[in-house]
Amino acid sequence: MSEIAPAVIHRAPTGFIRKWIFSLDHKVIGIQYYFLALLSVFIGMTLSILFRLRLAWPTEAWPLLGKIFPVGFEGGPMTPEFYLSMVTMHGTIMVFFVLTTAPQSGFGNYFLPIQIGAHDMAFPVLNMLSFWVTFVSLSVMVSALFVQGGAPISGWTAYAPLSALGQVAGPGLGLGQTLWIISIALFCIGSLLGALNFITTTINLRTKGMSLMRLPLTVWTWFTTAILALLSFPVLLAGGILLLLDRLGGTSFFIPGNLVVSDKAIAHSGGSPLLWQHLFWFFGHPEVYIAILPGMGVASQLLSTFSRKPIFGYRAMVYAIFAIGMLGFFVWGHHMFVSGLSPYSAIAFSLLTLTIGVPSAIKTFNWLGTLWGGRIRFTAPALFALGFVSLFVSGGLTGLFLGQTSLDLMLHDTWFVLGHFHMIMGVAAIFGIFAGTYYWFPKMFGRMMNESWGKLHFFLTFVGVYAIFLPMHIMGIMGHPRRYAQATEFKYLAATQPFHQFITIATLITAAAQVIFMVNFFWSLFKGSKAPENPWESTTLEWTVPSPPPHDNFGEKHPVVHHGPYEYGVPGASKDYVMQTDSPNS
Amino acid sequence: MGRLLGVLIGIITGVSVYLFTGRMGWFPEQISEYAPAIDQQFMRTLIVVGIAFVSAQIMLGYFVWRYRDRGRGEVVYTHGSTKLEVGLLILTTTVFVTLAVMGQKVWAQLHLQEVPADALQVEITGQQFAWNIRYPGPDGRFGRTESRLIDDQTNPVGMDPKDPASGDDIVSINRLAVPVGREVRLTLRSKDVTHSFFVPVLRIKQDTVPGMAIPLHFKAVKTGEYEIACAELCGLEHYKMKGYLMVMPQEAFEAWLKERATR
Numbered sequence: 075m076s077e078i079a080p081a082v083i084h085r086a087p088t089g090f091i092r093k094w095i096f097s098l099d100h101k102v103i104g105i106q107y108y109f110l111a112l113l114s115v116f117i118g119m120t121l122s123i124l125f126r127l128r129l130a131w132p133t134e135a136w137p138l139l140g141k142i143f144p145v146g147f148e149g150g151p152m153t154p155e156f157y158l159s160m161v162t163m164h165g166t167i168m169v170f171f172v173l174t175t176a177p178q179s180g181f182g183n184y185f186l187p188i189q190i191g192a193h194d195m196a197f198p199v200l201n202m203l204s205f206w207v208t209f210v211s212l213s214v215m216v217s218a219l220f221v222q223g224g225a226p227i228s229g230w231t232a233y234a235p236l237s238a239l240g241q242v243a244g245p246g247l248g249l250g251q252t253l254w255i256i257s258i259a260l261f262c263i264g265s266l267l268g269a270l271n272f273i274t275t276t277i278n279l280r281t282k283g284m285s286l287m288r289l290p291l292t293v294w295t296w297f298t299t300a301i302l303a304l305l306s307f308p309v310l311l312a313g314g315i316l317l318l319l320d321r322l323g324g325t326s327f328f329i330p331g332n333l334v335v336s337d338k339a340i341a342h343s344g345g346s347p348l349l350w351q352h353l354f355w356f357f358g359h360p361e362v363y364i365a366i367l368p369g370m371g372v373a374s375q376l377l378s379t380f381s382r383k384p385i386f387g388y389r390a391m392v393y394a395i396f397a398i399g400m401l402g403f404f405v406w407g408h409h410m411f412v413s414g415l416s417p418y419s420a421i422a423f424s425l426l427t428l429t430i431g432v433p434s435a436i437k438t439f440n441w442l443g444t445l446w447g448g449r450i451r452f453t454a455p456a457l458f459a460l461g462f463v464s465l466f467v468s469g470g471l472t473g474l475f476l477g478q479t480s481l482d483l484m485l486h487d488t489w490f491v492l493g494h495f496h497m498i499m500g501v502a503a504i505f506g507i508f509a510g511t512y513y514w515f516p517k518m519f520g521r522m523m524n525e526s527w528g529k530l531h532f533f534l535t536f537v538g539v540y541a542i543f544l545p546m547h548i549m550g551i552m553g554h555p556r557r558y559a560q561a562t563e564f565k566y567l568a569a570t571q572p573f574h575q576f577i578t579i580a581t582l583i584t585a586a587a588q589v590i591f592m593v594n595f596f597w598s599l600f601k602g603s604k605a606p607e608n609p610w611e612s613t614t615l616e617w618t619v620p621s622p623p624p625h626d627n628f629g630e631k632h633p634v635v636h637h638g639p640y641e642y643g644v645p646g647a648s649k650d651y652v653m654q655t656d657s658p659n660s
Numbered sequence: 661m662g663r664l665l666g667v668l669i670g671i672i673t674g675v676s677v678y679l680f681t682g683r684m685g686w687f688p689e690q691i692s693e694y695a696p697a698i699d700q701q702f703m704r705t706l707i708v709v710g711i712a713f714v715s716a717q718i719m720l721g722y723f724v725w726r727y728r729d730r731g732r733g734e735v736v737y738t739h740g741s742t743k744l745e746v747g748l749l750i751l752t753t754t755v756f757v758t759l760a761v762m763g764q765k766v767w768a769q770l771h772l773q774e775v776p777a778d779a780l781q782v783e784i785t786g787q788q789f790a791w792n793i794r795y796p797g798p799d800g801r802f803g804r805t806e807s808r809l810i811d812d813q814t815n816p817v818g819m820d821p822k823d824p825a826s827g828d829d830i831v832s833i834n835r836l837a838v839p840v841g842r843e844v845r846l847t848l849r850s851k852d853v854t855h856s857f858f859v860p861v862l863r864i865k866q867d868t869v870p871g872m873a874i875p876l877h878f879k880a881v882k883t884g885e886y887e888i889a890c891a892e893l894c895g896l897e898h899y900k901m902k903g904y905l906m907v908m909p910q911e912a913f914e915a916w917l918k919e920r921a922t923r
Contacts, residue, residue: 330871447736
């Protein structure tokens with residue numbers, strides 16, 4: 075065990091700018107990340123509503139939207155290029171600036187140091203830098219919407235050579251695509267800095283008694299996620315730089331010879347389109363776990379807390395988290411079964427992919443085991459954690475179809491894939507974020523959120539997301555390829571149109587239900603009732619300090635840990651929970 | 661609250677099961693030699709997934725109903741059971757790996773098996789936003805192509821007129837005619853960006869990648885006209901990139917080729 079860090083590594087700032095803008099305090103940086111994600115999810119959701127309109131009613135003109143986006147609605151209905159740029163930006167913003175940012179950089183920054191009994195992150199300046207780099211990255215990304223030619227139309231995966239050739243290959247592939255790549259490269263740098271910080275902090279700054287097997291499972295997931303980020307983002311960064319060089323520097327990493335695009339010969343030669351896919355998915359698959367692992371941590375923490383029982387199989391959970399994280403690096407090829415990859419490699423990737431189902435099954439089993447024999451308190455955070463389990467099961471199991479080479483012949487790049495990954499890394503992860511928000515809001519802002527609104531928000535959203543994403547699987551089985559601006563060009567897709575309309579209506583209703591959350595959030599921020607130190611009767615360290623915690627979390631004293639993180643319902647104890655810091659014989 | 665959520669999870673489970681199994685006809689028609697095997701593997705997977713899905717969701721729904729806080733009673737204080745974890749580990753590993761192995765059979769037939777020597781050779785070159793289909797003609801050999809000779813109107817794949825083998829090659833746009841019951845060997849190419857050759861009724865999909873020539877084979881067993889879609893985002897009119905697979909009796913196919921050759 076290393077030396078405990080000094081009690082105060084930087085003093086509480088007094089000025090507004092050092093306190094709230096260029097802050098070194100991990101808690102403020104966590105909140106900054108959280109709000110960045112909140113803004114991003116609002117943008118991402120709005121974009122999805124726009125392209126859902128076109129999918130449901132492709133020939134309909136929208137005069138009001140035409141006034142707001144004159145180029146995107148030129149001639150009345152939404153243009154296909156506007157549709158594709160909306161799809162691209164929706165995917166990119168959601169994956170990077172919401173799913174990677176909120177659960178890891180937001181909650182992780184705020185609560186990892188407190189939960190391990192540290193006064194701050196190991197490298198506060200690096201922490202500040204990582205946020206501001208991410209902020210610049212988001213600004214660059216959003217600016218791509220407003221440049222000449224619009225945002226890129228190449229999807230969030232930006233497959234080369236479509237993304238490498240420039241304007242000649244399609245609208246938005248000029249400046250818009252360049253800005254997209256620059257933004258992603260910056261994001262990689264920000265995430266890399268954050269990951270270094272998380273790993274060092276977890277290893278070095280644990281307080282006395284906080285052994286590895288006493289870490290809350292949230293810490294285990296943030297720590298594992300940081301390792302994934304450390305190993306995967308540099309690969310995407312390299313890929314992004316090479317792609318930028320292909321576009322601006324005349325290199326040919328991803329562009330093969332003898333291409334003729336729109337009747338124009340392309341002067342590149344010698345590159346490989348598959349190289350981009352390997353680099354992208356070497357990052358892209360671990361990224362799925364970067365998005366979902368912290369949600370698993372939150373679900374574990376909350377299910378134990380609100381069923382008033384220890385987590386079932388703590389060690390098995392830790393091993394499963396690590397197994398998922400590490401296996402996640404050996405399965406990227408399952409995105410490429412039909413890409414021209416060697417069919418032998420595809421078989422190996424397929425077998426490895428299905429083994430990821432094993433630790434996932436163990437986690438689900440343990441969540442159910444935690445609920446079994448408990449006394450579940452149905453608070454808003456508990457509901458979202460339970461919803462997480464249901465969505466994780468639904469979204470995870472369809473992976474058993476897509477992980478098989480032969481079934482990918484039919485299902486790859488169809489709406490089945492969209493249903494699968496939205497269910498799991500989309501909404502399951504979002505439910506993790508909601509659960510974390512309702513649970514930690516009192517600690518972060520010192521006020522309680524409204525419980526009744528929270529419950530209403532849960533039920534509407536839970537039914538809503540199933541209504542949106544379940545039918546997508548069926549459309550995929552019918553053979554509907556993704557990223558089609560409309561399904562009406564093909565006879566065999568005629569039957570999918572009612573599905574599109576149903577999904578769009580469900581999207582509008584579910585999106586409207588998010589207003590309840592936003593109102594609750596901002597109302598509670600200013601008017602919510604004052605939060606006590608430990609409103610949920612939880613056991614981990616963040617609930618031993620005031621709400622919100624002071625600048626240095628624990629003041630001059632160091633907390634000493636005597637218990638595991640989930641000691642609920644201990645027979646013979648004076649109350650139904652034992653805090654980690656309670657004396658050894660309590 | 662617990663009862664409400666429990667019932668809701670039950671309803672969602674029921675609706676999901678009904679949606680996937682209530683109507684078996686979601687798949688498009690199947691007309692290839694391999695399609696039935698792929699559909700069978702899908703059904704096998706659906707059964708495994710269905711059992712896991714229903715048992716997990718129903719357990720979740722039942723537990724939230726049964727173990728809601730009623731203000732009395734003790735919780736079961738346990739930290740888990742290694743025996744159960746190991747049992748689950750063995751069970752899931754066995755089931756999932758078995759499923760994955762079974763899923764390789766059709767894949768191996770499609771990609772690793774030798775194609776009969778008398779298979780019909782066809783070359784397909786994707787471009788924004790059309791499929792160029794080329795037959796080698798009576799000599800059975802594809803003529804040389806060069807990218808600098810490509811002209812979208814007159815010479816879409818860039819055939820070299822100086823090569824004697826190219827004289828009898830037949831090029832058709834968006835129309836892939838094949839004889840019924842005969843093995844067809846495709847060579848998939850692209851001249852600009854990545855596309856994906858997707859024929860839902862054949863249950864096959866393969867990206868066409870610029871700079872690569874990717875082989876694929878199939879045997880259609882039912883005559884008719886079917887749609888070919890592009891399944892990889894290739895630009896603005898990706899959603900319009902449509903071709904037709906025309907499966908014909910042998911004589912009709914020969915007549916079609918002959919008619920094409922005289923153009």
